[in-house]
Amino acid sequence: MLEIHNLTKIYDGKVIAVDNVSFEVKKGEFLAVIGLSGSGKSTLLRCINRLIEPTSGQIMWNNIDITSASQNEMRNVRRKIGMVFQHFNLVSRSKVITNVLSGRLGYINPALSLINRFPQKDIEMALKQLDRVGIADQAYKRADELSGGQQQRVGVARAMMQEPEIILADEPVASLDPVLAHSIMQYLEKLNKEDGVTILCSLHFLDLVHEYADRAIALNQGQLMFDGPPKEIDDARFRSIYGQEAKRVG
Amino acid sequence: MEREKSLIKSVSFGLAILFGMIIYAYGFNVTKVNFETTRSEKRLTQLSRIMRALAHPSLFVYEKEELEVMAPIYLPCPKTQVQIHNPDTSDSYLILTPNCAGPGEIITVEGYNIWPNTKGPINFLALSGVNLTIGNLQSDANGYFKAKVKLPKRQPVDVAQMIRVLPRRNIGNPEFSDVAKSTWDKIIETVFLALLATTFGTLLAIPVSFFAARNLMSSQKSPLTNVAFSTIGWPLGILIGLQTALTFKSFVIQLFVEDVLIRSSIGSVLGIGLTWSVIQWLFPKKQDQSNLRKHKIVQSVTVILCVLISILTIYMIANLALVLGQVLIEPLGPIGFVGNFISQLGDVLIMVLPAATALLGGGTLGLAGNKLGQYVSDHMSPQVIKITNICATALAGAVIGGILGNTIDWFYQLDNPQQTLYLPMSIGAILGALVSLRISHKHPIPIGYVTYYVTRTILNATRSIEPLVMVIVFVVWVGIGPFAGSLALALHTIAALAKLYSEQVESIAPGPLEAVRATGANRLQTIVYAVIPQIIPPYISFTMYRWDINVRMSTIIGFAGGGGIGFLLQQNINLLDYRAASVQMLAIAIVVATMDYISAVIRERFV
Numbered sequence: 118m119l120e121i122h123n124l125t126k127i128y129d130g131k132v133i134a135v136d137n138v139s140f141e142v143k144k145g146e147f148l149a150v151i152g153l154s155g156s157g158k159s160t161l162l163r164c165i166n167r168l169i170e171p172t173s174g175q176i177m178w179n180n181i182d183i184t185s186a187s188q189n190e191m192r193n194v195r196r197k198i199g200m201v202f203q204h205f206n207l208v209s210r211s212k213v214i215t216n217v218l219s220g221r222l223g224y225i226n227p228a229l230s231l232i233n234r235f236p237q238k239d240i241e242m243a244l245k246q247l248d249r250v251g252i253a254d255q256a257y258k259r260a261d262e263l264s265g266g267q268q269q270r271v272g273v274a275r276a277m278m279q280e281p282e283i284i285l286a287d288e289p290v291a292s293l294d295p296v297l298a299h300s301i302m303q304y305l306e307k308l309n310k311e312d313g314v315t316i317l318c319s320l321h322f323l324d325l326v327h328e329y330a331d332r333a334i335a336l337n338q339g340q341l342m343f344d345g346p347p348k349e350i351d352d353a354r355f356r357s358i359y360g361q362e363a364k365r366v367g
Numbered sequence: 368m369e370r371e372k373s374l375i376k377s378v379s380f381g382l383a384i385l386f387g388m389i390i391y392a393y394g395f396n397v398t399k400v401n402f403e404t405t406r407s408e409k410r411l412t413q414l415s416r417i418m419r420a421l422a423h424p425s426l427f428v429y430e431k432e433e434l435e436v437m438a439p440i441y442l443p444c445p446k447t448q449v450q451i452h453n454p455d456t457s458d459s460y461l462i463l464t465p466n467c468a469g470p471g472e473i474i475t476v477e478g479y480n481i482w483p484n485t486k487g488p489i490n491f492l493a494l495s496g497v498n499l500t501i502g503n504l505q506s507d508a509n510g511y512f513k514a515k516v517k518l519p520k521r522q523p524v525d526v527a528q529m530i531r532v533l534p535r536r537n538i539g540n541p542e543f544s545d546v547a548k549s550t551w552d553k554i555i556e557t558v559f560l561a562l563l564a565t566t567f568g569t570l571l572a573i574p575v576s577f578f579a580a581r582n583l584m585s586s587q588k589s590p591l592t593n594v595a596f597s598t599i600g601w602p603l604g605i606l607i608g609l610q611t612a613l614t615f616k617s618f619v620i621q622l623f624v625e626d627v628l629i630r631s632s633i634g635s636v637l638g639i640g641l642t643w644s645v646i647q648w649l650f651p652k653k654q655d656q657s658n659l660r661k662h663k664i665v666q667s668v669t670v671i672l673c674v675l676i677s678i679l680t681i682y683m684i685a686n687l688a689l690v691l692g693q694v695l696i697e698p699l700g701p702i703g704f705v706g707n708f709i710s711q712l713g714d715v716l717i718m719v720l721p722a723a724t725a726l727l728g729g730g731t732l733g734l735a736g737n738k739l740g741q742y743v744s745d746h747m748s749p750q751v752i753k754i755t756n757i758c759a760t761a762l763a764g765a766v767i768g769g770i771l772g773n774t775i776d777w778f779y780q781l782d783n784p785q786q787t788l789y790l791p792m793s794i795g796a797i798l799g800a801l802v803s804l805r806i807s808h809k810h811p812i813p814i815g816y817v818t819y820y821v822t823r824t825i826l827n828a829t830r831s832i833e834p835l836v837m838v839i840v841f842v843v844w845v846g847i848g849p850f851a852g853s854l855a856l857a858l859h860t861i862a863a864l865a866k867l868y869s870e871q872v873e874s875i876a877p878g879p880l881e882a883v884r885a886t887g888a889n890r891l892q893t894i895v896y897a898v899i900p901q902i903i904p905p906y907i908s909f910t911m912y913r914w915d916i917n918v919r920m921s922t923i924i925g926f927a928g929g930g931g932i933g934f935l936l937q938q939n940i941n942l943l944d945y946r947a948a949s950v951q952m953l954a955i956a957i958v959v960a961t962m963d964y965i966s967a968v969i970r971e972r973f974v
């Protein structure tokens with residue numbers, strides 16, 4: 118259970134990126150976050166694992182107050198929250214397997230990890246996760262030798278290495294063509310349905326929202342405009358989210 | 368309107384040109400530009416003489432043989448009849464016309480049957496035994512030469528004195544000249560000077576560069592209480608570390624009063640064995656996290672013990688190396704320098720260990736202070752937090768004030784503790800207390816930024832002093848020679864490379880960093896997994912670039928006493944021995960070109 122109360126993020130004292138947003142996410146839910154670009158989706162997601170420090174508000178997760186957690190506690194919180202990024206964010210010069218293994222960094226002995234030593238069971242787990250996303254044969258290639266779709270699968274595998282309870286996916290398919298987009302979304306769906314991972318996923322296309330999400334929240338200029346099942350987004354709601362001139366496509 | 372604008376434009380353009388001309392005119396004036404001198408006859412002959420000398424590097428020498436031919440001369444002409452000198456025309460002989468003359472007069476010397484195509488001096492051998500060179504000969508293909516020489520102004524003597532010519536010719540094969548040999552020695556020294564400076568400079572620049580990278584440091588913030596405790600912990604730890612190291616040092620010295628070799632060997636082996644077994648016990652092969660967690664206190668105590676034992680062991684090893692190296696020099700013979708190397712390594716270890724231990728101690732207590740501060744603000748009641756916070760911050764302020772005061776005292780020797788100790792400490796304490804009253808104990812202090820600016824300032828200041836200037840200080844410290852040069856170059860390398868490196872760190876892609884941070888990785892892990900892989904190619908490329916600079920720099924650092932080939936070059940230039948200087952310039956050109964080529968190859972391979 119993730120509860121967000123009155124979350125506000127103001128950049129440099131000027132730009133209000135997230136404006137007093139409150140909502141809840143139940144365990145095992147697939148929640149879509151929609152909104153125009155610049156509406157604050159990335160900021161909202163990054164506030165949850167405090168890659169960005171919120172300006173005010175409270176984030177409670179399993180009775181832990183994330184917003185006031187110390188650095189040590191954050192390590193334990195973050196390792197249970199996987200993250201998938203629009204631009205994959207792989208370390209391009211490292212091997213695929215190293216990228217996947219870096220998902221374990223929150224768990225393993227820091228001293229040993231500094232000399233690139235991972236426990237055998239973690240290496241086996243990494244290969245298993247790569248196999249699960251269908252690119253086990255690429256494990257020892259350099260990450261930048263892979264295609265975009267393959268790189269995003271590495272990104273998903275890395276998040277899975279954390280054995281997460283939540284995955285934050287920030288427009289995971291915005292850099293991919295539609296076919297690949299569906300395959301990545303299906304992986305996320307599988308994680309959600311089979312492993313019971315809660316998923317917060319910001320999305321651009323409403324058809325993807327309708328197809329995969331249980332629930333959607335919508336942001337417009339940092340404010341929460343909608344919270345409910347995707348099918349309730351009718352024309353009026355659509356315009357309040359995307360602006361008066363927007364036309365529905367797809 | 369438009370016209371007005373264009374008018375203003377042309378006027379300001381004209382003014383800009385005028386301004387530029389004034390600047391250059393002033394520049395010509397202060398740099399004393401004077402093309403008159405470049406055309407003067409005298410200077411042009413000098414120039415061509417030097418250029419020709421430079422084109423004749425004295426690389427080789429031949430063994431020479433001389434032919435001595437003499438003829439009598441009367442200086443001045445005697446009153447009686449001059450004896451006719453009849454040379455043996457079947458051998459080499461000289462004809463002087465006239466064969467008597469007054470001092471300072473010019474006579475003609477002709478030689479016959481001399482070795483063809485040779486050169487040599489023409490001497491005047493005075494009765495007193497003085498030997499004056501009064502001219503040079505150059506024989507033609509037939510062994511004939513003719514030269515006009517001016518007789519010296521000497522006391523009149525009645526009897527005949529001698530004109531002697533010494534044509535010289537090379538025999539045997541050419542050999543490397545002494546100049547070439549010493550140049551070879553020095554150029555080797557130069558290359559290694561550059562190598563050592565680059566290696567050690569790079570190794571130290573890498574960690575420093577992280578502290579000078581804005582993107583890594585800007586996010587580092589720490590609550591006030593943590594910072595305060597940490598500020599107290601650092602200097603305390605440094606003191607304790609330093610004291611520990613020095614105690615160990617004197618302990619080891621006492622222990623090794625005699626039988627150094629045997630005792631230090633036994634000590635080293637014991638120490639290594641002990642350390643290794645403690646590490647084995649601490650980190651069992653099977654990673655059982657829960658088991659590790661159980662005896663945390665035992666674990667910490669063991670870690671500290673283990674570190675202490677390791678420091679002691681390193682001292683023993685260093686002593687062993689120091690002695691063993693010296694012992695090895697003799698039996699190793701031609702590769703005796705390896706023994707010296709081992710010995711020097713031992714010495715370096717002994718020298719840096721106190722500093723390293725002090726840093727370790729400081730880091731440990733600094734971290735411990737941080738933890739303690741966190742513990743206090745997490746677990747104590749608000750009252751206790753408030754009081755602890757005020758005390759800690761005031762103490763931290765006092766510590767900073769004391770350190771600043773002490774530094775000032777060291778530089779300016781004020782010898783006035785009132786002003787250099789008590790006053791700054793109390794000001795620091797008051798400021799600290801004020802800060803803790805003004806802001807909350809959880810207020811994030813941007814220690815990252817502070818570190819960033821301090822590091823940057825030190826780097827910039829160091830970088831702006833050329834190694835050629837820096838070496839002067841080092842020469843005072845360690846004496847004239849390549850060691851001073853290496854130190855100066857290494858220090859400058861650290862400053863310059865750390866800046867270049869840190870700019871590379873600043874320009875890395877932030878995405879991977881964010882992704883690794885999101886997995887729960889700590890700072891060090893983030894650097895190892897997200898930063899280092901991204902910066903390896905530019906680091907290699909900058910290191911090679913610096914290597915180029917260091918090779919070039921090491922060729923002239925000898926001008927200021929820093930060893931290497933520059934020393935020879937400067938010496939020869941001062942002695943006006945341009946042919947010898949030319950050998951050194953040649954060597955520099957060859958080395959720089961070769962290193963350029965090698966670094967280009969390496970860069971291509973890795974980047």
Ligand SMILES: Nc1ncnc2c1ncn2[C@@H]1O[C@H](COP(=O)(O)OP(=O)(O)O)[C@@H](O)[C@H]1O
Binds near residue numbers: 133157160
């Ligand atoms: N680091 C930053 N500094 C200042 N403003 C930012 C920063 N990141 C985002 N913003 C601003 O915050 C707003 C929300 O951005 P973002 O969260 O990236 O939206 P979205 O992900 O929906 O496109 C935008 O107006 C953007 O310009």
Ligand SMILES: [Mg+2]
Binds near residue numbers: 155158159160288
């Ligand atoms: Mg975004």
